[in-house]
Amino acid sequence: MPVSRILGVALFALAMTSSAMESALAASPAELRGRAFAQTNCSRCHSIDRHTPSPLAIAPPFRTLHKKYPLDTLAEAFAEGIDTGHPTMPMFTLEPDQINDLLSFLKSLK
Template sequence: MRAGKFKVVAAVLASATPLLLHPGSASALEPQAQRGLTFVQTNCAGCHAIGRTGDSPFPEAPPFRTLHERYPVESLAEALAEGITTGHPSMPEFSLDPGKIDDVIAYLKTLER
């Protein structure tokens, strides 16, 4: 590959990397928020829209970007620790350890911006 083509490919990859880290955003996340994003991608994205755009795959599941419009996301910490039993009707019950809770809250806070 010629040097000029390599530079173009490298520039495209470098500009796309932050988008891979944070759906719908051009900025990279802090480590705690990145861990939260990884958790919600694995455990929540099947039903909820977890990025700055898009519809939730399960229509009754609110997009995470709207949660802060309903209540302060910090108020979710207790529910995440004790086990969320409400939410949408098909939402599974689960509880998180304090570190995971902080990660998820950190990620949700990035959606407020």
């Protein structure tokens, strides 16, 4: 492989790493907690990033939820308990601080 190609690939990788680091540094504490919650509780079925498909095809990617459900509607659903998700989704209810954190994370995906 020519040196110029290797250098180009290395620079691209560095740019991608820098971009990811900037995003992480710019994230609010609530957004980071929301992402951690989603990673722990939701990522087995849902994609929680901006690019990849959901591991479970019938589970919508988090980046598209705002298109189907306004975020204030999601807040209410999280508080009352979601039981109308995809068929394999467990019923759950979030605490107010968890709702705030998860909504902060979802807003960051728009």
